[in-house]
Amino acid sequence: MALPFLAEAGSTPRIFNFASGPGVMPAAVLAQAQRELFDWNGSGLSMLELPFTGEDFKSVMWRAQDSLRALLAVPDNYRILFMHGGASAQFSLLPLNLLGGAERADYLETGYWSRRAVTEARRYCAVNIAASTGGTDFDRMPVQEELHLDPGAAYCHYTSNETANGVQFHRVPDSGAVPLVADMTSDFLSRPLDIARYGMIYASSQKNIGPAGFTVVIVREDLLGRAHPATPTLFDYRMQAEAGSLLNTPVTFAIYLAGLVFQWLAERGGVAAMECRSLARSAQLYRAIDASVGFYRCPVQPAHRSRMNVCFMLADSALTPLFLSGAARHGLVNLKGHSMLGGVRASLYNAMPDEGVSALTAFMRKFAEEHAHHV
Template sequence: MDRAWNFSAGPAALPEAVLRQAQADLLDWNGSGASVMELSHRGKRFMELAAATEERLRRLMGIPANYRVLFLQGGATQHFAQIPMNLAPRDGSADYIVTGVFSRKAVSEAAHHVNANVAATSEADDFRSLPPRDTWRLDPSASYVHYTPNETIRGLEFHDVPDVGDVPLVADMSSNILGAPLDVSRFGLIYAGAQKNIGPSGLVVMIVRDDLLERAPQPIAKILRYAEQAKNDSMLNTPNTWGWYLAGLTFEWIEGQGGLAVMGERNARKSATVYAAIDGSDGFYRNDVQRSARSRMNVSFVLHDTALDAVFLQESEAAGFIGLKGHKAIGGMRASLYNAVSEPAVDELVKFMRDFAARHG
């Protein structure tokens, strides 16, 4: 069966090598006579896999020794609520930078557990730009500052790490983690849903500084407390063993590709190729995001005539492309260029876009 050119925003493409290894292991993983999904998470084989997976991620990202790596469940949305429970007293405050739908959702969920202050937002611009730094109203006594480095729906990205002083910086990196090198020491907590650059949905990878685990500001169930998960090596309850295993294969694949420096260079080339096709289309395609904030992971674009949207999607699917329909909140198209999306796939997309414009322009 031919594989599609997959530009889905999430769940998204996985490296073909990872899928083939998982396929080969499905009935007999690691000589166990069973799949990884059928074995105890407390057995020797899985415990070794868990330790190796964490160590590989630490190497890839250069995670300092004073940070814990957690493999959790619930998706990033659950942690919109769980983070303030763990990091802030109920009568305390936290600052939020709102640059899209997901950071806005983070504020909404956090507001049940902390005074969630919108310290900056670009909502008035319909999230087409980043709020200028001189407009940020940060509280030096806030428990943390939360932001979303890459917003998948509009395709808006911070290309640097904001300086927020001594307040811990918390980042929802669901859509750009592992996409380029990163100085983890700039953050208090990083979390990411796995379904874009890590593995299948249902797993959340969290990197949290030790001192933040010592906070116990709100009375919450043990299962929700990050310190308890860290104490139990992310196995306070039965974890997502399948997701953990696939994450490990993905980390191994990234290492084999040359690591995050290579991923960053490749992702920059891929996004530049698609943006060049949009900008060079004489108005047939258009991207409305501030150029300095354009995402390397999610390239959104509209056609000059919305009547052509359905035709574009129909013809692109017939040509072997999937996942190009834009989010319902803004319409149009979106090409997600995560690590597993190859440069040949991007070249094929651009070739199709140019051919479509020539035929329908």
């Protein structure tokens, strides 16, 4: 059986990067960055060299923030911050900034990364596990009726998409009067959002935003100014908001690339168009899994499957290394599952070409045909 993504015998296959992060970048963005690397906007300087206090970089920063605000229709009473570090840093900075005088916070425990957030939050406050699906190995997200919320909590935190477990919320939890906070690292910009339902959203950059190195924080203005006195100035949301995310040298090149990604998204129909593509690509891959008659198995309940990170197992786990090495030879790289969970994981971020999913499903069918006797 010929695989459609191979040009001819002996040729080098096109590379499709299914890494969970840093993830695939839009080819058009990389090409523009390459063209501008030595001379940005006729300045004679690389973006890597522009002073962050100069008007040139400030214009890049403001344009990126404005583009993001337009993409998500962010209301005027929310501030967009570009902060150092990944989402894991926000696991600490969130309670430091939002607890105020409260001592408790609600957390939904739905997989590997929300559990990490819970562990860190417990260093700063009493954590109420408002819901957990750990009893079924995180094979689904909790429904609204399962939430046991604390009305005295400073905020309610959830992870919208669990990268390691392959589960995703397809609705927004209702936290009542308690500010809702979401770690949207792995599905940010993949679908429209009603920002007004949230007190704060954060997402590290290495999935759908751009290269690793910073985190986008979108926070409602009334939640600023609550930071614990011991919070470092650089990590105080209010201080960063007042300084326009320029309290110290930001990750200038990463922000520049993120701005190019935001423009790329807008030119292709924005987040609504990304959602349509995400639905189609993930459905194609899940159909291939479900049609394999048990050769491949997704442990996640269908209604809770992630559109961003498709996790599955082979019926004979001994075949997994062979599957991964064979896929890599055909240009399908970085498919290994999370180190704690194993199996296979295909991350379908916005920049993943549709051809990449077609190539993967074709390889999966061929591999299953060749190894059907193992099932």
